[in-house]
Amino acid sequence: MTNNYPPRLYIFEPDAAIEDPRWQGRLIWQRIVVRESNPAFARLAAEKHALAAIEPTHGPGNESPSPVAGPSDVKLYKVRESPDDNSSQKMGVILAERLTLTS
16 A cells, blocks of 8 residues: 655654553553654554564463554554654664663
8 A cells, every 4th residue: 555645753652651550561662763654554563563572472261362562552652743854764663662660
């Protein structure tokens, strides 16, 4: 699928507090930078990247996996557009940094 919209940079950052139960034990990303033509495609690319970082778990019984990494959840991550000064680069995830908690 192609479109004629110019690529833009979208930056995903956590919007929910670290203690928020909506995280449900998910890996939290400090920042994900995506180059896409619109925020919807950027959310899809960020979610796909985050899902690839999850180690598969096999639960007991006949449970079917329904993996959700988080970037597609608007209550967990905010997304903001950033100026893209080099639209000739590749599309998709440009940078992804995991949040490291220090105590």
